[in-house]
Amino acid sequence: MSVGILGTKLGMTQIFNEEGVAIPVTVVKVGPCTVTQVKTKQTDGYSAIQVGYGEVKPKALNRPKLGHLAKSDAPALRHLNEYRTDAVGNYALGQEIKADIFSEGQIVDVVGTSIGRGFAGNQKRHNFGRGPMSHGSKNHKEPGSIGAGTTPGRVYPGKRMAGRLGGTRVTIRKLTVVKVDVERNLLLIKGAIPGKPGGLVNVLPTNKVGNK
Numbered sequence: 719m720s721v722g723i724l725g726t727k728l729g730m731t732q733i734f735n736e737e738g739v740a741i742p743v744t745v746v747k748v749g750p751c752t753v754t755q756v757k758t759k760q761t762d763g764y765s766a767i768q769v770g771y772g773e774v775k776p777k778a779l780n781r782p783k784l785g786h787l788a789k790s791d792a793p794a795l796r797h798l799n800e801y802r803t804d805a806v807g808n809y810a811l812g813q814e815i816k817a818d819i820f821s822e823g824q825i826v827d828v829v830g831t832s833i834g835r836g837f838a839g840n841q842k843r844h845n846f847g848r849g850p851m852s853h854g855s856k857n858h859k860e861p862g863s864i865g866a867g868t869t870p871g872r873v874y875p876g877k878r879m880a881g882r883l884g885g886t887r888v889t890i891r892k893l894t895v896v897k898v899d900v901e902r903n904l905l906l907i908k909g910a911i912p913g914k915p916g917g918l919v920n921v922l923p924t925n926k927v928g929n930k
Contacts, residue, residue, distance in 0.1 A: 745905075
């Protein structure tokens, strides 16, 4: 797997290409991320690098995490993430990773936390159809049957029912980097990405599966 970068979603806007076509893009402030640990097969059993992002006051972190960051002379960083790579020799403790690891036109995957919607019913959460709305009907938004009575006499785990919606890890695959602003560490990514403005996102080169 290739190395990615952590960042913050700033919001959405649109830009125009040479033909005058409007392209919806999400603006992401990425990095700079600091390499906080280099793992090798000899010491850890696999090759990877760990990066940190989001500088905070030292009092916001506990002592074990501060001690870990001190080994790389890194400041107090709130978020840590690991990327498996065979090219660990290209990275050193304390090295900064910035937006220039990406290029315009590159295909990336973006991982984030979806917006939490609170408790939601079946219609909103699972796109169920509603019941009849005619006079006398009393099952406008009821879920319908959730299983037989005598056998099995219980509800199977995983049954789609009402519950908490959103606030989960979501990956959007195969998005295009439209523009890279190296000076301000900004990525303009075509389309929407998970989360609300200010949320943490993980941008990494797309993980191609199969022939697609």
